[in-house]
Every structure is written in C-alpha cells, then in structure tokens.
Amino acid sequence: MPISELGQRFRALPRDQALNVASSAGERSVKATCFQMFPGYEKVANMxxxxxxxxRKGFPGAGRCVIAGQQFGLLRSVVTFRKMLLN
Incomplete structure (x- = not known):
C-alpha cells in the first residue's frame, strides 16, 4: 500500500499480523510506523x-506482494529482515 494512502486505508491492514514498513530512504516509513502504532497496531517494524x-548491502531482492488489493515491491525474505532488526 503506498504510504500516501495509509491515512485513509490503514484499517485494511491486519492488526494480528506483523507488518514490515519500508520506503526508499526510511524517512516516510518511520512516520507510517508511528501512525500504525497509535491506533493499536503493536507488531510493526520499520526498515x-x-x-x-x-x-545496496546486497540483501535479497524484491518480490511481489498484495496488501489491501494492491501489488507493490516487497522484500522476499522477511526472516532475514527480522534477523537484521534483532542484531
């Protein structure tokens, strides 16, 4: 889901699943992550x-994912992403 549409469409995102938020440089996704935490999304991580x-660091490339009826590039390896967050 494009970050520009998050304000109107965040309710379409599942609250019971972990959400990984990413933008090209990380600045917009920080704002989106904070926005999602406010209304009760507790399992939200920012890249x-x-x-x-x-x-640039050579991590796995982009795949395709559908969220709220839209396709967009998403990281293929969520496990690798989570390990990176924990280290």
Missing part, C-alpha cells in the same frame, strides 16, 4: 535506511 540501502 531503517529504507529499501535503497537494503539493496
């Missing part, structure tokens, strides 16, 4: 430094 830095 620090964004998708651009993720690719």
């Amino acid at each position: 620090e430094d964004g998708v651009t830095e993720w690719g």
Whole structure:
C-alpha cells in the first residue's frame, strides 16, 4: 500500500499480523510506523535506511506482494529482515 494512502486505508491492514514498513530512504516509513502504532497496531517494524540501502548491502531482492488489493515491491525474505532488526 503506498504510504500516501495509509491515512485513509490503514484499517485494511491486519492488526494480528506483523507488518514490515519500508520506503526508499526510511524517512516516510518511520512516520507510517508511528501512525500504525497509535491506533493499536503493536507488531510493526520499520526498515531503517529504507529499501535503497537494503539493496545496496546486497540483501535479497524484491518480490511481489498484495496488501489491501494492491501489488507493490516487497522484500522476499522477511526472516532475514527480522534477523537484521534483532542484531
């Protein structure tokens, strides 16, 4: 879901699942992560430094994912992303 639409469409995101939020540089996704935490989304992670830095470091490439009826590029390896967050 484009971050620009998050304000109007966040209720379409599941509250009972972990959500990984990413933007190209990480700045917009920080705002989106905070926005999601406010109304009760507790399992939300932000990708620090964004998708651009993720690719520059050689982490797995983008795949396709559907959320709220839209397709967009998303990281193929959520497990790797979570490990990166924990280290």
